[in-house]
Amino acid sequence: QVQLVESGGGLVQAGGSLRLSCAASGRTFSYYTMGWFRQAPGKEREFVAAISRSGGNIRVVDSVKGRFTISRDNAKNTGYLQMNSLQPEDTAVYYCAAEGLLSITATTPTTYTYWGQGTQVTVSG
Secondary structure, three states, X not given: OEEEEXXXXXXXXXXXXXXXXXXXXXXXXXXXXXXXXXXXXXOOOEEEEEEOOOOOOEEEOHHHXXXXXXXXXXXXXXXXXXXXXXXXXXXXXXXXXXXXXXOOOOOOHHHOOEEOOOXXXXXXX
């Protein structure tokens, strides 16, 4: 199994940028598809982006396409979510997740077994 720890959240003004990191430990990171999800107050957890085990395939939700970039460095056992042009509606707790042998087309939170504790992103208008 794998343990995940997110970092990089914070408070930023609209139009600003943040880069979230997801540090993995335990089983070899490259075994897992990695996803990013977010959950705003009073809302369900929603899919943001996913990246295949090698990093060669990526899926990003339409609402952040062109603004957010998902990547990973398997040598460093770390995944990233670069967020640019942030807007108040991006405010949420952001979670990274991992699952072995999972297609990046899977966008439902229940398809992922391993989760980080989350990091808060707040975008002020």
